[in-house]
Amino acid sequence: MNTYTRTAKALHWLIALMIFAVFPLGLYMHDLKLSPVKLQLYSYHKWAGMTVLLLVIVRLLWRITHRPPALSLPRLQQIASNAVHHLLYVLMFAIPLSGWLMSSAKGFQTVLFGILPLPDLLAKDKVLGHTLENVHQSLNYLLLLLVAVHIAAALKHHFIDRDQVLTRMLPKS
């Protein structure tokens, strides 16, 4: 059967799992009252988010050099699936990048795992920092929406169409 490479699957699920953790963490920490725990969670969110960015870069490189297995779908579904996948890639990249830029603009450098200082890509600028916070938030809500569509489509393929779309992304296929 046509399946994704093991690397593609591993990256897909690892990144998905991490996003499922980083996303609610972002919502939760944002609403906390200022406390040491809040500061710690912000750091963990930033570290995990930057790790996602690194994994996404690896994943994009892998994707460019490895075509996904062929799949015959009705033309409209093909277009929709392509569009959603492209957007998901864009968001997976743009969301952590916007977080990094936001942190720079707000004057809170990102020091990965508390050890590795990442360069600030922007100078401190309160207004820009606030704008980027909104960008980060909006991109996240767009991601939430698209992932919901993405999951619904995967489940529809599996349970209604009873085709191979889901299984070819699963570890054992």
Add this chain to the structure above:
Amino acid sequence: MNKHIITSLLLLAAGSVQAVEYNQLQAAQSALTFGYKQMGVPLTGKFNKFSAQVSFDPAKLAKAQAHIDVVLASIDTGSTDADEEVAGRQWFNAKTYPLATFTSSGVTALGGNRYQATGKLSIKGRTMDVTAPVTFQSEGNRGVFDGTFNIKRLAYAIGEGEWTDVSTVADEIQIKFHLVVLAAPVKK
């Protein structure tokens, strides 16, 4: 004899007319900043309001004096949330202790334009001795003092309760001052 005394008095007076003493703080050009680490991330902030009475004549170090009042609620950490938190009871408790004060007790020359100032720093009802290396540069009647010293925030109970955790906000705080002071001729 009388004549002699009068001449020397005149000479003294003439001498002190020429002496300059740096004593007029230029608040707008001066700055009081601090640096610390939060989760390993170096951060800086500043105090927007402070006043200083300085009298400094490099030729009369024994008479040098400085008294600095810092309005703690004027803190700018770069985040409004943090500014409010830090003015609060667990940090500065700025309602009860609105000012941090520094009063010098002595200045010694270290050679060149370098000096060492010692004095007492009071924050939140606690007073501690501090020592700061200071450089002094003058251009005409404009004198500039620059100095840096470190304090441990917990020694002043800055950050109580959960905030005593120094792995989140480090204990060591670096304080930097840049004071621009104009000179006026003094007659005494």
